[in-house]
Amino acid sequence: MNRESSRSHAVFTITIESMEKSSETVNIRTSLLNLVDLAGSERQKDTHAEGMRLKEAGNINRSLSCLGQVITALVDVGNGKQRHICYRDSKLTFLLRDSLGGNAKTAIIANVHPGSRCFGETLSTLNFAQRAKLIKN
Incomplete structure (x- = not known):
């Protein structure tokens, strides 16, 4: 847990276009590169957040929960199950919909704290990263 970190997600999107001209066509x-820095999920009892910081934490945890649900649904669809994928449940999942499903290559770097006091987080x-690894595009 980093007390000094900003309490937000960051999404940086680069669009790359190439054009091939032939005599008739x-x-x-078009390709997209999304670089995403997700805020960590934090428990209120551990952070003792109040006021605006508590509201931010709730919004962050909600969007991370939606992302987890989308990842679970994508894994299920990859295993042949019929599932609705709720990309529109959060701005984060809506922004990342093309990176998570369909014709995409996705890499995830999961940062963890080595200390035993952060075992739960x-x-x-690690469970989140393991589930994401199971997505089949």
Whole structure:
């Protein structure tokens, strides 16, 4: 847990377009690169957050929960189950919908704290990364 960190997610999107001209047609290929820094999930009892900081933590935890639900649904769909994928339940999942499902390559770097006092958060982060690893595009 980093007391000095900003309490937000950051999404930086780079759009790359290439154009191929032939005598009769023009083919345009577009690619997106999303660099995402997710805020960590924190428990109120551990942070003792109040006021605006508590509200921010609630919003962050809600969006991370939605992301977890989308990842679980994508894993289920990859295993042949019929599931609705609720990308519209949060701004975060809506922004990341193309990176998570479909024709995409996704890499996740999960940062954890080595100390035993952060065992719960570390385990949660590793479980999240393990589920995301199971997505089949």
